[in-house]
């Protein structure tokens with residue numbers, strides 16, 4: 001059997017490396033019977049097109065970011081909420097692994113549209129880059145912020161006074177270069193690898209949110225797998241958790257140094273203090289009400305998730 005695994009990133013970037021490792025493990029477990037083919041971003045359309053291909057069963061597996069499924073499963077936009085997850089990547093991953101709100105409630109909603117999330121995992125803290133320094137909410141006043149296609153991400157930036165502009169990342173470098181947008185958010189590895197730092201003078205280490213990716217399978221395809229094969233997939237998903245964590249951790253660390261030491265394209269790197277982060281946190285908290293307003297399910301998901309996060313932080 002041959003399965004296609006689409007990602008939203010290029011070879012060398014976290015999602016593609018994940019898909020490659022996943023393919024290797026599945027190949028070995030199945031004694032060469034299952035060949036998973038990782039696909040780079042772009043060949044099969046935009047991030048949103050890829051979600052549709054997965055739903056239609058044109059591809060079996062996909063790594064999707066909730067920022068691109070927000071119009072399909074509105075409740076998935078919980079990941080747009082800034083300053084919600086713990087200020088620590090290990091704890092964030094712990095919540096993502098064990099959360100009932102996500103792995104049962106939210107997963108159930110995705111299954112209704114033929115998408116089965118098999119795991120939620122972090123690609124690292126997100127940071128801001130800009131043509132101007134971004135240190136206080138005032139700096140976002142009238143700022144054209146590129147976002148993914150999720151209404152709630154937009155709302156989060158409107159709360160700071162910015163003007164959100166949804167765009168595929170395929171168009172982002174040029175948009176930053178030409179000044180059609182002023183800035184964007186992403187994990188460090190992606191900022192460096194997609195060369196956004198070349199066309200942005202400032203980067204703010206804000207850790208305002210974690211970039212959460214989902215490993216997903218077409219639901220019909222998943223439900224029709226032989227028990228033995230489904231078990232192999234589930235085992236592989238478990239084995240991938242620490243591997244994915246390490247891949248992102250290493251890449252984010254290494255590429256921060258690259259950005260700081262790049263003399264050809266210097267970027268001023270500014271780390272927000274806790275006090276400075278607090279000013280943003282205060283404006284971000286009310287956006288949770290908008291999320292709760294999406295549906296009863298959204299309300300339940302966020303209530304449960306907030307409790308789970310609190311418990312995880314308290315116990316560590």
Ligand code: 6CS
Nearest residue numbers: 008009047148169186190
């Ligand atoms: O900013 C984006 O849209 C892209 N960022 C990452 C880290 N992965 C893929 C995604 O499309």
